[in-house]
Amino acid sequence: MPELNASSMADIAFLLLVFFLVTTVIDTEKGITVKLPPFEFEEPPYVPARNVLNVWINYDDELLVEGKPFKIERLREMAMRFILNPNEDPDLAISPKNAIISLQNDRSTSYNTYLSVYNELKAAYNELWDEAAQRQFGVRYEKLPRSKQAAIRNQFPLVISEGESVDYKVGIGF
Secondary structure, three states, rough: OOOOOOOOOOHHHHHHHHHHHHHOOOOOOOOOOOOOOOOOOOOOOOOHHHEEEEEOOOOOOOEEEEEOOOOOOHHHHHHHHHHHHOOOOOOOOOOOOOEEEEEEEEEOOOOHHHHHHHHHHHHHHHHHHHHHHHHHHHHOOHHHOOHHHHHHHHHHHOOOOEEEEOOOOOOOOO
């Protein structure tokens, strides 16, 4: 009975495996690009409570702003009002340069909810930057040269402070 010599099949399979491993591009997620401040051993400076907007996401993916339930759809508007403080409300930030948004979430918070909240906070700053660019230079923020963008960001610095994730079910509760 005639036989087929298959001894070179293993070599061909190995070469194909190496070829596909070398030529395949592996997609990696980049995550959220955030510039972190330099690490310092100093005591953080005192910040008046009115300059901090506390935003929490609990284990049920519920959003709380200053301890009260809040809808994600209204978060952008609330953040902009807090930063600008157009009516000089004593409960809102003294000025846009002093405004800090503190974001804290539970360990059980879903990634989707966290991203939705973070995107709304970032969108508030983007909208403020765009309005300032339109008012001062007559063009959208993205179309400005870097030096003018820096001037706008200096007027409205992006300060979103993220606290360490906690387990609200065990310790602190809302």
